[in-house]
Amino acid sequence: xxxPRRFLNLGFDYAFDANRGLALDLNFMREQFTSNSSxxxxxxxxxxxxxxxxxxxxxxxxxxxxxYNLRMYYNTLKKSNVTNENNAITDFDHTSYDTLVFEGKNxxxxxxxxxxxxxxxxxxxxxxxxxxxxxxxxxxxxxxxGITKAGSEKDVDTYAAYLQDEWKITDKWLLIPAVRFDxxxxxxxxxxxxxxxTYSFSDNSRFKVNYGKSFRAPTVYELYSxxxxxxxxxxxxxxxxxxxxxxxxxxxxxGFEAEQGKWSGKLGYYHNEIDNLIDSDMFYRGYxxxxxxxxxxxxxxxxxxxxxxAEAEVGYNFNxxxxxxxxxxxxxxxxxxTNARLNNRARQNGVVQLSYTDNAELPFTATxxxxxxxxxxxxxxxxxxxxxxxxxxxxxxxQITKNxxxxxxxxxxxxxxxxxxxxxxxxxxxxxxxxxxxxTF
Numbered sequence: 001x002x003x004p005r006r007f008l009n010l011g012f013d014y015a016f017d018a019n020r021g022l023a024l025d026l027n028f029m030r031e032q033f034t035s036n037s038s039x040x041x042x043x044x045x046x047x048x049x050x051x052x053x054x055x056x057x058x059x060x061x062x063x064x065x066x067x068y069n070l071r072m073y074y075n076t077l078k079k080s081n082v083t084n085e086n087n088a089i090t091d092f093d094h095t096s097y098d099t100l101v102f103e104g105k106n107x108x109x110x111x112x113x114x115x116x117x118x119x120x121x122x123x124x125x126x127x128x129x130x131x132x133x134x135x136x137x138x139x140x141x142x143x144x145x146g147i148t149k150a151g152s153e154k155d156v157d158t159y160a161a162y163l164q165d166e167w168k169i170t171d172k173w174l175l176i177p178a179v180r181f182d183x184x185x186x187x188x189x190x191x192x193x194x195x196x197x198t199y200s201f202s203d204n205s206r207f208k209v210n211y212g213k214s215f216r217a218p219t220v221y222e223l224y225s226x227x228x229x230x231x232x233x234x235x236x237x238x239x240x241x242x243x244x245x246x247x248x249x250x251x252x253x254x255g256f257e258a259e260q261g262k263w264s265g266k267l268g269y270y271h272n273e274i275d276n277l278i279d280s281d282m283f284y285r286g287y288x289x290x291x292x293x294x295x296x297x298x299x300x301x302x303x304x305x306x307x308x309x310a311e312a313e314v315g316y317n318f319n320x321x322x323x324x325x326x327x328x329x330x331x332x333x334x335x336x337x338t339n340a341r342l343n344n345r346a347r348q349n350g351v352v353q354l355s356y357t358d359n360a361e362l363p364f365t366a367t368x369x370x371x372x373x374x375x376x377x378x379x380x381x382x383x384x385x386x387x388x389x390x391x392x393x394x395x396x397x398x399q400i401t402k403n404x405x406x407x408x409x410x411x412x413x414x415x416x417x418x419x420x421x422x423x424x425x426x427x428x429x430x431x432x433x434x435x436x437x438x439x440t441f
Contacts, residue, residue: 001033020061027054068106089145095129120161128153133226157185190215205258218244234293245276266313277305304336347375362399378426
């Protein structure tokens with residue numbers, strides 16, 4: 001995709017006194033992207049027009065013990081996609097998302113050792129469009145450029161409350177117990193407790209442990225999408241699943257961090273037990289005469305999933321200008337019922353990164369990195385493939401003025417490709433050049 005993305009951000013703040021105030025934030029974004037494809041004499045042009053607006057009003061204040069805010073937030077996103085093939089409009093999608101949020105939060109210093117944070121939030125979201133087909137409520141049909149498609153809408157209401165205590169047991173030992181309550185209008189109420197602790201052996205080394213529960217309801221798109229559209233010379237169908245259940249997980253992680261001179265490092269282990277993991281399955285990919293390549297996928301629940309692994313990171317600063325960093329991740333993700341590996345995940349992955357900065361007042365920075373994957377699992381229906389590959393990437397950034405910086409980069413420098421089978425191959429993007437500028441005022 002290429003084209004302009006424009007942002008306009010405005011912020012206003014009025015202070016009633018030294019401790020209280022009112023803030024208004026307005027943010028607007030518009031994307032007008034185009035992508036092109038061709039296969040033989042067939043040519044396609046795909047236009048994406050996305051408009052997003054955010055409005056937030058916040059009342060904030062603090063005193064000797066409290067630091068609080070009350071916030072009202074509204075967001076609207078409108079997405080329009082139009083497909084033009086061989087100079088004729090052949091497909092479209094019109095979808096809108098509107099979200100209204102009320103939330104309040106306070107951090108109360110109980111004493112020198114305890115800070116209690118508590119809050120609540122209420123969210124209502126309306127989603128309407130042709131990407132939901134007839135899967136939602138208030139079904140309708142929309143005609144654009146002589147093409148008629150089904151549409152529908154869905155409302156989701158949620159509210160939540162949470163409580164957390166930061167307990168400084170000693171100068172070296174921090175304990176953070178917390179609990180969160182969520183209610184979803186379609187999936188009921190759920191309580192998620194969590195506890196974490198950090199023990200600092202010194203200013204340069206620390207040990208961390210976290211244990212807790214989590215909850216995630218399926219999104220409206222995962223439940224009701226019936227997207228059917230052309231993308232390139234390929235017909236893509238993404239099907240929701242109204243029978244999806246929410247994810248419930250038990251999460252545990254443990255880690256050690258340290259810095260010594262020019263060196264820094266991290267080492268960790270995590271283990272997650274997930275009931276009803278929400279995933280997607282590409283259950284068909286093949287060539288259909290008269291249609292072209294057809295790809296079909298659908299959301300589903302993995303009854304019992306287990307994801308565990310180890311993480312490691314090491315960094316070294318050669319001097320004030322140059323540093324290198326390497327990360328490594330080993331992941332074991334499987335369906336506990338069948339003991340089969342979960343799709344679209346690599347057994348191992350990592351990054352090796354070399355960075356430079358001139359440390360000037362208006363700095364120039366550059367980063368070269370290689371990202372690699374070992375034993376990446378990709379299956380479509382009964383076809384199973386694994387891939388091992390890496391890509392080299394580069395980006396450079398220059399701060400021109402306090403409010404302007406420009407950048408340029410290239411992903412997949414050597415135009416890495418993978419063995420191709422049109423029925424079930426995993427593909428990666430070829431060499432991609434990026435240039436841009438960002439200005440604030």
